[in-house]
Amino acid sequence: AQSVAQPEDQVNVAEGNPLTVKCTYSVSGNPYLFWYVQYPNRGLQFLLKYITGDNLVKGSYGFEAEFNKSQTSFHLKKPSALVSDSALYFCAVRAGNTGKLIFGQGTTLQVKP
Amino acid sequence: GAGVSQSPSNKVTEKGKDVELRCDPISGHTALYWYRQSLGQGLEFLIYFQGNSAPDKSGLPSDRFSAERTGGSVSTLTIQRTQQEDSAVYLCASRLTGFGNEQFFGPGTRLTVL
Numbered sequence: 001a002q003s004v005a006q007p008e009d010q011v012n013v014a015e016g017n018p019l020t021v022k023c024t025y026s027v028s029g030n031p032y033l034f035w036y037v038q039y040p041n042r043g044l045q046f047l048l049k050y051i052t053g054d055n056l057v058k059g060s061y062g063f064e065a066e067f068n069k070s071q072t073s074f075h076l077k078k079p080s081a082l083v084s085d086s087a088l089y090f091c092a093v094r095a096g097n098t099g100k101l102i103f104g105q106g107t108t109l110q111v112k113p
Numbered sequence: 114g115a116g117v118s119q120s121p122s123n124k125v126t127e128k129g130k131d132v133e134l135r136c137d138p139i140s141g142h143t144a145l146y147w148y149r150q151s152l153g154q155g156l157e158f159l160i161y162f163q164g165n166s167a168p169d170k171s172g173l174p175s176d177r178f179s180a181e182r183t184g185g186s187v188s189t190l191t192i193q194r195t196q197q198e199d200s201a202v203y204l205c206a207s208r209l210t211g212f213g214n215e216q217f218f219g220p221g222t223r224l225t226v227l
Contacts, residue, residue, distance in 0.1 A: 098161045
């Protein structure tokens with residue numbers, strides 16, 4: 001069965017520093033991976049996805065993610081964090097032919113000035 | 114263009130009452146999904162529609178939950194005889210057909226069962 005793990009409940013980083021939010025996955029077959037961000041009392045906003053191709057995927061708001069097949073990881077990164085990046089981040093994997101998503105438990109990113 | 118919209122944004126109901134939650138997907142998106150977000154269970158898939166058909170209902174937690182979609186557009190999630198454990202945020206998402214296309218989420222309906 002497909003699953004996603006986000007090992008950190010919270011990540012704290014200072015503004016201007018690089019950030020990494022970790023995600024590992026377990027799937028049968030080729031993985032289709034997604035990152036979403038959720039601001040308070042809002043729905044999920046799509047950041048980026050890996051379907052095939054380059055292992056480094058670039059997305060919205062300066063975020064990128066690195067797909068690593070051997071480590072079954074899809075970590076979210078940003079070279080320089082902003083206070084406005086503070087939010088809840090979800091990693092997800094597509095499950096089956098219906099396109100439904102299996103989500104990790106979420107990681108709260110706190111960027112301090 | 115317009116995104117996914119959901120109504121109501123908040124719903125407070127008494128235990129045992131029925132509730133209906135509405136989702137308006139992005140125009141042209143044939144695939145529609147319902148998810149539930151709760152503190153204890155995280156984000157859980159409930160049901161998937163392709164057009165008006167629901168080929169995957171595997172996430173519906175009990176027979177008190179049902180959903181329909183009409184005209185390949187609006188979807189309604191109905192919870193009968195609500196229980197306190199139904200309290201959660203219910204999210205709707207839609208996407209274009211196509212294997213790698215991402216889902217676009219609505220703002221959610223926060224359901225509180227007293």
